[in-house]
Amino acid sequence: MTEQDHRAATSPPPSPGQVWLRSERPRKQRVTRERIVETALALLDEEGAERLTMRRLAERLDTGSTTLYGHVATKDDVLDLALDAVYAEVDLPGEPGPDWAEDLRGFMTDWRAALLRHPWSAGLLGRPMLGPNMLAREEFLYSVLARAGLPVTGVSDAAYAVSNYVIGSTLMQASWQTQPKDARKAADEHVQTQRDRYPTLAAHRRMAATDWDATFARGLRALIDGLAPAST
Structure with missing residues (x-):
């Protein structure tokens, strides 16, 4: 040999x-x-x-x-x-801002935008995160959450929560938008025809008319607000 x-x-x-x-x-x-x-x-x-x-x-x-x-x-x-x-496309501020929540919101929004520019990327994020750009942004994320006053274990838990929100919402949007518009409309109509069985879905779900940006922003705000009490 x-x-x-x-x-x-x-x-x-x-x-x-x-x-x-x-x-x-x-x-x-x-x-x-x-x-x-x-x-x-x-x-x-x-x-x-x-x-x-x-x-x-x-x-x-x-x-x-x-x-x-x-x-x-x-x-x-x-x-x-x-x-x-x-990940290099996700901007990082030169210095931390006065409000950790605003820093977190800006980072998560930029991260989502980068993933959407490359729709294949979110589906591969279960890989080891060892690249320098990945690690720099993960460091930033953890540092922002540490500034929120979370306990040691809480920082990691919160990082998973907000990261999974970005990744999951991006995967859903990228996948759903590959479907024909007629298919999205048909999905809504199918639920409407069964509103007796699914009344809440019929009243609130409108997949064909989803404003992805606004929906993401509202969900992210609720998620961040849920972390805020831990800092007081």
């Missing part, structure tokens, strides 16, 4: 997050990691994560797969790098 074969046999299997645990070797090549990420983002935005392959990415870059493997080991590496680039 050669030394290379030995390393391959003893290395852990590839998995999400591994790209952040390896050092990138400097290379003088036409295709850089930055170009790979930029091209992968465009491909993902056009076609989604399911259709991303190393071969198709190499074709888009007008190069061979071997060139890609000089920068990334697996498709998971590409997805991790692309996700971190999405």
